[in-house]
Amino acid sequence: MAHTIFILGTDPQQCKELKDILQGRIADEIVTSHGSDLPSVAESDTVIITSEEKNTGILYRRLLNRLEEQVHRAELLGDLIRLFSSSLQIDELLERVVTKSTDVLGDTSFIVLSSDTGQVKLEAAFSTDRDRLVKMLVTTVNLGSKALEGDILSEVLIRRQPVVIGNLPQTNLAPEMRSIVEKHSIMSLVAVPIQTKDAVLGAFISLATTHSKMFTGEDVVTASSLADFTAIALENAGLFSELQRSAITDSLTGVYNTRFFHEVLGRETARADRYSTSLSLLMIDIDTFKLVNDTFGHVVGNKVLTATARTLGHTVRNTDFVFRCGGDEFGVVLPGTDVDGARHVAENILHRVETSEILT
Numbered sequence: 001m002a003h004t005i006f007i008l009g010t011d012p013q014q015c016k017e018l019k020d021i022l023q024g025r026i027a028d029e030i031v032t033s034h035g036s037d038l039p040s041v042a043e044s045d046t047v048i049i050t051s052e053e054k055n056t057g058i059l060y061r062r063l064l065n066r067l068e069e070q071v072h073r074a075e076l077l078g079d080l081i082r083l084f085s086s087s088l089q090i091d092e093l094l095e096r097v098v099t100k101s102t103d104v105l106g107d108t109s110f111i112v113l114s115s116d117t118g119q120v121k122l123e124a125a126f127s128t129d130r131d132r133l134v135k136m137l138v139t140t141v142n143l144g145s146k147a148l149e150g151d152i153l154s155e156v157l158i159r160r161q162p163v164v165i166g167n168l169p170q171t172n173l174a175p176e177m178r179s180i181v182e183k184h185s186i187m188s189l190v191a192v193p194i195q196t197k198d199a200v201l202g203a204f205i206s207l208a209t210t211h212s213k214m215f216t217g218e219d220v221v222t223a224s225s226l227a228d229f230t231a232i233a234l235e236n237a238g239l240f241s242e243l244q245r246s247a248i249t250d251s252l253t254g255v256y257n258t259r260f261f262h263e264v265l266g267r268e269t270a271r272a273d274r275y276s277t278s279l280s281l282l283m284i285d286i287d288t289f290k291l292v293n294d295t296f297g298h299v300v301g302n303k304v305l306t307a308t309a310r311t312l313g314h315t316v317r318n319t320d321f322v323f324r325c326g327g328d329e330f331g332v333v334l335p336g337t338d339v340d341g342a343r344h345v346a347e348n349i350l351h352r353v354e355t356s357e358i359l360t
Contacts, residue, residue, distance in 0.1 A: 004028060004031060005026075094124035094230065099126045101126075102206075105215075107207070108207040108208075108209065109125070109204070109207070110205045110207075111194070112203050113201055114200065114201065152189070152191060163191045164191075186207050187213070188213055191204070193227060195227070253305055253306050253309035253310075255330070258324070261321075264333055279337070280334040281332070282331065284312075285329045286305075309322065332349075
C-alpha cells in the first residue's frame with residue numbers, strides 16, 4: 001500500500017527543510033502544503049505540522065527518530081514472520097529473537113522459560129556488549145535464585161502483566177535486583193509474558209544500559225509482539241515434537257514402532273559396517289499369547305503387551321532400542337554388542353519376565 005507524508009505549515013522554508021531531511025531517509029512520497037487549501041489525506045497517510053518556534057531543528061530530529069523507530073519496528077515484525085516460517089531449531093530461533101530485539105529495544109535481552117514446577121531457566125541471551133553480558137550473567141549466578149525471583153518476574157509470570165520501568169536507579173527494588181542494576185549501570189527495563197491462551201511459558205526481558213533509552217508504553221507493545229511470536233514458536237515446537245514422537249512410537253506400549261525399527265536397523269547396520277563394530281538383534285515373542293487373548297480378552301492381552309514392553313525397557317541399556325514389531329513380537333537392537341553379549345541380554349530378559357508379575 002502506497003503511503004504519503006504531508007508536511008503542513010505556514011512557513012514554506014520550514015516545510016522544504018523538513019522535506020529535504022526526510023527524503024534522504026525514507027522512500028514514501030512527501031508533499032508540502034503551506035497554503036489555505038488542505039490536501040486530501042487517506043487513513044494510511046502521515047501528517048506533520050511544522051512548528052513556528054526557533055528550535056525547529058530539534059523538532060525535526062525528534063520526528064525523524066520517531067519515523068526511524070517505526071520503520072525498524074515494522075522491519076523487525078517482518079523478520080520475525082520470516083524466522084518463524086523457517087526450519088530453524090527452537091533454541092536457534094530464540095537466540096535470533098533476542099539478537100534482533102536489540103535493534104528496536106534495549107541493548108541487552110533475555111528469554112527465560114518457566115517449568116511446570118515454577119523453576120525459571122534462562123534459554124537465550126544477547127547483548128551488543130558481550131563483556132557486559134558475561135559479567136551480568138556471572139553476577140546473577142553468584143546471587144543465586146533470588147536474583148530471578150521477586151516482584152518483577154512475579155508480575156510477569158504469575159499475574160501475566162507486562163512491566164515497564166523507565167528509570168531503574170530511581171525505583172524501589174529488591175536488594176538482589178538493586179545489586180545487578182547498580183553494578184552494570186542498567187537504566188531501564190521492559191518485561192512481558194510469553195504466554196499462550198492456557199499458560200505462561202516464560203518471559204521476554206529487555207534492558208537498556210544508556211540514558212538515551214527510556215522504555216515507554218510503545219516499547220511494551222513491541223516487546224509483546226516479540227513475546228507473542230515466541231509463544232507461537234514454542235507451542236508449535238511442542239506440537240512438532242509430539243508429532244515426531246507419535247510417528248515413531250507404538251501407541252499401546254510406548255516403545256518404538258515397526259516403521260522406526262526398519263529405520264534404526266538400517267542406520268545401525270551401516271554404522272557397524274563402517275566402523276567394524278558389533279551389532280546384535282533380538283527378536284522376541286510372547287508364548288501362548290493367543291491363548292491369553294482368547295481366554296481373557298484383548299483388554300488383558302493389551303496389559304500383557306504393555307507390561308512386557310516395560311520389562312524390556314528396564315532390562316536393556318539406554319543406548320539400546322526396543323520395538324514392537326507387530327502383534328506380540330518385539331525387537332531389541334543392541335549396538336556394540338557381540339553374540340555373547342546378546343545372549344547375556346536375552347537371558348536377563350527371560351529372567352526378568354519369569355520373575356515379574358505381568359498381571360497384578
